[in-house]
Amino acid sequence: MNTLSDLAIAGAEPERIAQAPVPGEYLATYIRAEDVGLFGADADRDVRRSLHVGPVAMPELAPDEVLIAVMASSVNYNTVWSAMFEPVPTFRFLEQFAREGGWAARHDLPYQVVGSDAAGVIVRVGSGVRRWRVGDHVVVSPAYVDDQEAASHADGMLGAEQRAWGFETNFGGLAHYSVVRASQLIPKPSHLTWEEAxxxxxxxxxxxxxxxxxxxxxxxxxxxxxxxxxxxGLGAYAVQFVKNGGGTPIGIVGSEAKAEALRRLGCDVIVQRSEFGLAGDEGADPRHSVEIGRRLGKIIRRAVGEDPHIVFEHVGRATFGISMFVVRRGGAVVTCGSSTGYHHEFDNRYLWMKLKRVIGSHVANLQEQWESNRLFQQGRIVPTMAEVFPMAEVGEAARLVQTNRHTGKVAVLCLAPERGLGVTDPALRERIGADRLNPFAGLATSALVG
Structure with a gap:
């Protein structure tokens, strides 16, 4: 019980953690620059082939950074993009970042440690860190912002040098340790386990x-x-925010199993894609998207009596034209991604003649992350974890997300030796209830995916 990892796992006193030596290397999930051409013409691009787990060198800590012993992380679609080397290899981002010089140069390596979520224990703080201490339990915002850039002070997401940690930077969260800026830190909700948080x-x-x-x-x-x-991963939180804010969520899913997940969240209206004839990517064609949108609109009006005020978009090419058609006059389509493709086609008449709006959104600034986290601490919003993998099987976890066979979020245990650790307020956990905190329990899919 003398290593830094052991002390962090055991919740040792901050003084003991601070005195333990930092190892020269650590276990991490990474991709390799030499594998960029790995898939060739293979359309599948199976991420199990490109994600590696092994030792990497411990980076030096900048003055505004902390070193976190990562207890758990999760798989996001940006890790899938990284491991597929699409739409561009993320090593290009590391090269661009390194051109800033100084501490940024550390990130340009022949490997990239990936992962944009983490919950863990601070084990070292840089000389310029003021508000955080060794031993603090934290979760990490993926927004890696430059606080010396003027636009960042209006909104952290507006800065030209804003980056997604673990995607456009190195030293991400799917590892035993991670380096993050102090401006990424958020207190871990005290009633959640490491993997839930x-x-x-x-x-x-x-x-x-x-x-x-x-x-x-x-x-x-x-x-x-x-x-x-x-x-x-995104949609299940959107359902909760709509419910918590007094709105009416209408959830679109592709299977009965996923419909059951939404029932557990209390989603008001659940529609399977087959009900309005969306079986593939035919919605990408403007001629078809209007007709599919008409069918979907009828279902929505029959259920709630009116058209949507807002469409929550992240699917992209396959659905964007439908979204643009189905949202009400004066309504808004808000989008944060395009998992089915970035090039969207839609009938622009329905945008300009009906005064609709398209809102681009990317991650969240630190204040928004703290406000969101506060709702978790209050028990108003709960984790949507359905799967937990050990880091040794991170390839299988990422494959589950790549093939869209997951429900909710897929967690990965890093340093945490087992599930259920990290709760520091068991009384609050008991008041909220374990069932409430794990609505997707028992919905896990097979770990072995094709």
């Missing part, structure tokens, strides 16, 4: 900004909100 920050913060923030759709009480992929 590790599932929330990226997806919940993104959904909060899209729907609740004054920089997003500014959802109000009574709003009808259509949510694509409503049982996935």
């Amino acid at each position: 590790a599932c929330n920050t990226l997806c919940a913060g993104t959904a909060y900004r899209m729907l609740v923030s004054d920089r997003g759709a500014r959802m109000k009480q009574g709003d009808v909100v259509l949510i694509w992929g409503a049982a996935g």
Whole structure:
């Protein structure tokens, strides 16, 4: 019980943690620059082939950074993009970052430690860190911002040098240790386990900004909100924010199993894609998207009596034209991604003639992350974890997300030796209830995916 990892896992006193030596290397999930051409013409791009788990060198700590012993992390779609080397290899981002010089040069390596979520224990703080201490339990915002850039002081997401940690930077969260800026830190909700807490920050913060923030759709009480992929990592948090804010969520899913997940969240209206004839990517064609949108609109009006005020978009090419058609006159389509493709086609008449709006949204600034985290601490919003993998099987975890066979979030245990650790307020956990905190329990899919 003398190593730094052992002391962090055991919750040792900060003084003991601070005195333990930092190891020269650590276990991490990484991709390699030499593998960029690995897949060739293979359309599948199976991420189990490109994600590696092994020792990497411990980076030096900058004055505004902390070193975290990562207890748990989770798989987000940006890790899938990294491991597929699409739409561009992320080593290009590391090279661009390194051109800033100074501490940024550390990031340009022949490997990249990936992962944009983490929950863990601070084990070292840089000389310029003031508000955090060794021993603090934290979760990490993926927004890696430059506080010396003027635009960052209006909104951290507006800075030209804002980056996604573990995607556009090195030293990400799917590892035993991670280096993050102090401006990424958020207190870990005291009643959550490590793996529950590790599932929330990226997806919940993104959904909060899209729907609740004054920089997003500014959802109000009574709003009808259509949510694509409503049982996935982003969508399941969107359903909760709409419910918590007095709106009516309409969740779109692709299977009965995912419909059951939404019932557990109390989603008001659940629609399977087959009900309105969306079986593949035919919605990408503007000629088809209008007709599919008409069918979906009829289902929505039959269920709630009106068209959606807001459409929550992240699917992209396959659904964007439908979203643009189905949202009401004066309504908003808010988008944060394009998992089915970035090049969208839609009938622009329905945008300009009906005064609709398209709102671009990306992750969340630190204040939005803290506000989102506060709702978790209050028990108003809960984790959507359905799967937990050991880090040794991170390839299988990422494959589950790549093939869209997951429900909610897929967690990964890093230093935590087992599930259920990290709770420091068991009384609050008992008041909220374990069932309430784990609505997707028992919905796990097979770990072995094709």
